[in-house]
Amino acid sequence: MSHSTRCAACKYLRRRCPKDCVLAPYFPPTKPQRFACVHKIFGASNTTKMLEQLPLHLRAVAADCMSFEASSRVEDPVYGSVRIISQLQEQIIEAQSELVKTKGEIDFHNAKQHLQQQQMQQLQMIHAIAQEGDEDQPLWLSSCQQDPFPNVNQQLLEDYNYSNTFFGFEF
Numbered sequence: 001m002s003h004s005t006r007c008a009a010c011k012y013l014r015r016r017c018p019k020d021c022v023l024a025p026y027f028p029p030t031k032p033q034r035f036a037c038v039h040k041i042f043g044a045s046n047t048t049k050m051l052e053q054l055p056l057h058l059r060a061v062a063a064d065c066m067s068f069e070a071s072s073r074v075e076d077p078v079y080g081s082v083r084i085i086s087q088l089q090e091q092i093i094e095a096q097s098e099l100v101k102t103k104g105e106i107d108f109h110n111a112k113q114h115l116q117q118q119q120m121q122q123l124q125m126i127h128a129i130a131q132e133g134d135e136d137q138p139l140w141l142s143s144c145q146q147d148p149f150p151n152v153n154q155q156l157l158e159d160y161n162y163s164n165t166f167f168g169f170e171f
Contacts (some may be wrong), residue, residue, distance in 0.1 A: 008035040013044055022051050026063030037070040038063075 007024035010017035012035050017024060023044075027035040038047055047066060051059050072081035079086075 005029060008032040009039070009044060009047075012036055012039060022048050026051070026060060034067050037074050038066050041070040041073045042066060 006017035006029060007021055008027040008029050008031055009023035010021060011029060011032060023035070027038070042050070050066070051062060054062055069081050072084060076083055
């Protein structure tokens with residue numbers, strides 16, 4: 001790089017920017033505050049060493065992470081980015097809780113609607129039976145509840161009544 005287009009790091013450090021400057025791609029001259037924060041927290045030497053130890057394809061992400069952590073530390077010297085991470089985790093927990101609550105409410109309303117549909121079908125069936133004019137069957141007894149063996153049940157009832165009598169006296 002020429003003297004007039006030094007990177008933000010070299011400008012901040014008041015040095016000449018070499019052609020192979022490790023910091024130049026990640027701290028452009030248009031963003032001087034980005035390097036100022038990183039320098040304040042990590043120092044120029046540590047920043048350079050960290051970036052040099054990484055493969056080229058990971059350096060941009062690492063520079064972004066260092067910049068984020070540094071600006072967080074400048075804003076909040078005690079907690080830095082931990083405060084933001086904690087706040088985001090709390091928001092995730094709240095959102096998950098709200099989601100569980102909402103799913104429960106949906107399930108409740110679906111079950112309620114299903115029950116109402118069943119009740120409506122039963123009422124319609126009772127109404128249809130009542131309109132048929134079937135006088136042998138009570139209105140509340142649906143067709144699926146009709147006694148399939150009316151004579152057998154009548155006989156059982158008579159046998160029960162007979163067994164509960166002793167010389168004409170009921171127990």
